[in-house]
Amino acid sequence: MDLVFYTLQLGFFYMDFNLISKSIEKAKNLFEEGGDWERKNRLKVYEGLYFMSTRDFKNAADLFLDSISTFTTYELFPYDTFIFYTVLTSIISLDRVSLKQKVVDAPEILTVIGKIPHLSEFLNSLYDCQYKSFFIAFAGLTEQIKLDRYLHPHFRYYMREVRTVVYSQFLESYKSVTIEAMAKAYGVTVEFIDLELSRFIAAGKLHCKIDKVAGVLETNRPDAKNALYQATIKQGDFLLNRIQKLSRVIDL
Known part of the structure; x- marks a missing residue:
């Protein structure tokens, strides 16, 4: 087991994701035969780092949060x-509720977060909807993210995802809002927010439309029931196609 962990360290040193993936699978197989909790918790951090390094931030966050109170992976x-x-x-x-429960109020995070420049303001200003302060803190963190060996390859992607989260959170509170009011909330110009939103709307990241003449943003959130209906229809068509193919095979 220790040899597998050494192999994982080499994999992260050379950023050899194929080696890392195989070593994680090997470690999991070894744990099925038996293993102590300390090593299992260490593996969670290794796997979380692998997910983060390969842009799977959701799985990375889940594993990191599971390891907060048992962290011993100081070799990484x-x-x-x-x-x-x-x-x-x-x-x-x-989501906002989970962020409050697992991160904002987590005692393990609260004891450390103040030591990291701009991180506390970055987290709390987002939750408290202080968007101007959020962007100031975000600007302070960008250099640290850019220089990080694991996050650097995903810097532009992460920047886009964070802005999507913060814009979506603001727009959830409104059926319609003026572009000027939104720009003022973020401490940026109307031209900047107009250009930003148009890109995210075109990419399908934000559910709203811009009325350029009136200078208003109108949200058009997808209806959950309608989305479920469309998904049911799609899955039903898929099932019918499979049944038809199966019936042809049975007839033969």
């Missing part, structure tokens, strides 16, 4: 860095 990074990764991945992965 110190506890401060671990909390840094946990907060960053959680912000773009968890």
Whole structure:
């Protein structure tokens, strides 16, 4: 088991994701035969780091949060860095209620987060809807994210995802809102917010439309019942196609 962990460390040093993936699978197979809790908890951090390094932030956040109270993986990074990764991945992965319960109010995070520049303001200003403060803190964190060996390849992607989260949170409170009011809330110009939103709307990241003449944003959130209806129809068509193919085979 220790040899597998050493192999994982080499994999992360050379960023060999094929080796890391195989080693994680090997470790899981060994744990099925028996293993202590300390090593199982260490493996969660290794696997979480693998997910984060391959842009699977949701699984990374879940594993990091499971390991907060049992962290002993100091051979990878110190506890401060671990909390840094946990907060960053959680912000773009968890809903507002889960973020409050698991991150904002977590005692393990509260004891460390103040030591990391801008991170406390980044997390709390998002939850408290202080968007101007959020962008200031976000700007302070960008250099740290850009210089991180695991996050650097995903820097632009992460920047987009965070902005999607914060814009969506603001728009959830309104049926319609002026672009000027939104720009003022974020402490940016109307031109900047107009350009930003148009990109995210075109990419399907935000459910709203811009009335350029009136200078208003109108939200058009997808109806949950309608989405469920469409999914049922789609799955029903798929099932009918499978049955028809099966009936042809049976007839033969």
